[in-house]
Amino acid sequence: MKSSTKLKTFLIIFFLAIFVIIAARHFIGLHFQKKFSVRPAPGVIIKPVEKSVFYKSIETFGTAIAKNTKSYRVKTTDILGKLDIENRFVKKGEIILNLKDGSNIIADFDGKLGKREIAQGVLGSESLIITLDNLKNVVIDIKVPENYVGVLKQGLKAEITSSAFNKIFNGKVETISSRIDPSTRSILSRVLVDNSSFEIIPGQLMTVKIIYDETKEIGVPESAVTIQGDTAFVYIVNDATAEKRDIVIGKRNFGKVSVLSGISEGDLVISEGVSKVRNKAKVKIIKP
Numbered sequence: 236m237k238s239s240t241k242l243k244t245f246l247i248i249f250f251l252a253i254f255v256i257i258a259a260r261h262f263i264g265l266h267f268q269k270k271f272s273v274r275p276a277p278g279v280i281i282k283p284v285e286k287s288v289f290y291k292s293i294e295t296f297g298t299a300i301a302k303n304t305k306s307y308r309v310k311t312t313d314i315l316g317k318l319d320i321e322n323r324f325v326k327k328g329e330i331i332l333n334l335k336d337g338s339n340i341i342a343d344f345d346g347k348l349g350k351r352e353i354a355q356g357v358l359g360s361e362s363l364i365i366t367l368d369n370l371k372n373v374v375i376d377i378k379v380p381e382n383y384v385g386v387l388k389q390g391l392k393a394e395i396t397s398s399a400f401n402k403i404f405n406g407k408v409e410t411i412s413s414r415i416d417p418s419t420r421s422i423l424s425r426v427l428v429d430n431s432s433f434e435i436i437p438g439q440l441m442t443v444k445i446i447y448d449e450t451k452e453i454g455v456p457e458s459a460v461t462i463q464g465d466t467a468f469v470y471i472v473n474d475a476t477a478e479k480r481d482i483v484i485g486k487r488n489f490g491k492v493s494v495l496s497g498i499s500e501g502d503l504v505i506s507e508g509v510s511k512v513r514n515k516a517k518v519k520i521i522k523p
Contacts, residue, residue, distance in 0.1 A: 276517040279508035281472050282456060284500055289486040289493045290449040293383050297375040299428070299439045301368035306351075307331065307340050311361045320365060323348045324433075331365065344369050347433065368437055373430045374409065377443050378421040387411060392446040393426045397439060405429050408445060452485065452493040456506045460484065460492050470505040470512050471498060472520065477505065479514040 311318070315333040325331060325342040332340040346369040375395065379387055393406040406428035415422050426443055428435065435441070459469050460482070467484050470477040482497030498504065505512060512518060 276475070276519040277508055277511035278519045278521040279472070279477075279505045279512060280521055280523050281503045282459070282506040284453050284455060284471075284494070284498055284502040284504055286451050286500060287454040287488075287491055287493075288449060289452050289454065289488050289491070290446050291386075291486065292447070293379055293387070293445040294442070295377045295379060295445075296440060296442050297377040297426070299373045299375055299435050299437055299441055301346075301370055301437045302372040302374055302427070303344055303346070303369035304437075305343050305346075305367040307365040307367070309334070309340065309363060309365060311363060320348045320350050325367070331367070340365070342367055346370060370433050370436070371431055373428050373435050373437070375406075375426045375428060375441055375443055377424050377426060378416070378419060379424050379445070381415050381420045381422060384415070384422060386447045387422065387424065387445070388447075392449075393428075394444040394446065395426070395428050395435075396442045396444075397435075399439070400434060404435065404441075406443075448486075450486075450493075452495070453498070453500050454491040454493045455498070455504050457487065457490050457492050459504045459506045459509065461509060469494075469498065470509060470514075472503045472505060472518060475517055475520065477512045477514060477516055477518050 309332065313334050313336065315335045318332075320331075324347050325345070327342055327344045329342045330339045331342055331348065334340070344367070346367045349366045349368065351364045351366060387408065389408055389411060391408045393408060395404040395406050396402075406426045408424055409427040410425040412423040426445070428441075455469060461468055466481060468479055468481045471480055472478070480497050483495040485493035485495050487493075505518070507523075508518075508521075
């Protein structure tokens with residue numbers, strides 16, 4: 236009888252101990268799960284959704300040519316006084332050279348002077364050609380692929396750049412050929428460039444970007460947009476909470492994407508830290 240009582244007591248204590256151990260492990264696990272599952276709100280940078288200018292463009296290249304140019308052929312033995320030509324600017328009607336016979340060479344328009352040496356036997360070893368280039372405006376002849384014929388119009392804005400300059404020159408489409416070149420499948424066009432700074436010189440290779448389909452639309456930074464398959468979305472922030480919004484995107488310019496639908500002007504969109512964000516989760520806004 237005593238042995239039976241001891242056995243029962245042992246079994247009760249044994250099972251109580253197992254129960255306590257299991258319960259303790261369960262509550263300890265819940266404690267640590269709760270402790271480590273609560274993550275701090277990720278830091279993000281936000282940008283207001285605002286309207287920007289977006290456009291499409293045609294990019295090509297061409298060689299700069301003086302808008303107007305004039306050549307004067309003279310003999311060095313006919314020149315009266317010192318020859319002052321190189322990099323000289325003259326006004327229309329200004330005397331370029333005085334000649335010994337009493338006549339003068341007069342500038343037909345404002346421009347920059349230069350000279351070309353002539354090989355012996357062509358015009359005589361004592362001859363030279365003086366050039367006058369109107370560089371205030373230069374032109375660039377470009378070839379535009381035929382698939383742009385429908386959008387290429389006179390007066391379209393153009394942006395002209397070169398590796399030689401850290402700036403953009405403004406221009407516009409001046410003329411368009413009436414025919415497509417069958418050998419290149421392109422149409423010849425001429426762009427007029429404002430060169431009032433006289434930096435572009437004839438013969439210089441320039442990159443030309445013709446602007447078309449220019450519109451003002453709401454846009455967001457490219458870094459704010461996530462694309463998954465055929466779907467694009469952004470996160471906007473309301474009361475420090477991220478909210479996922481599906482959007483329809485349009486043009487892309489200068490690191491921005493136009494948004495056709497899904498968000499509104501004035502919304503606050505997450506532009507940096509997107510990868511750490513989850514829908515309906517809290518975020519911490521950081522000032523850039």
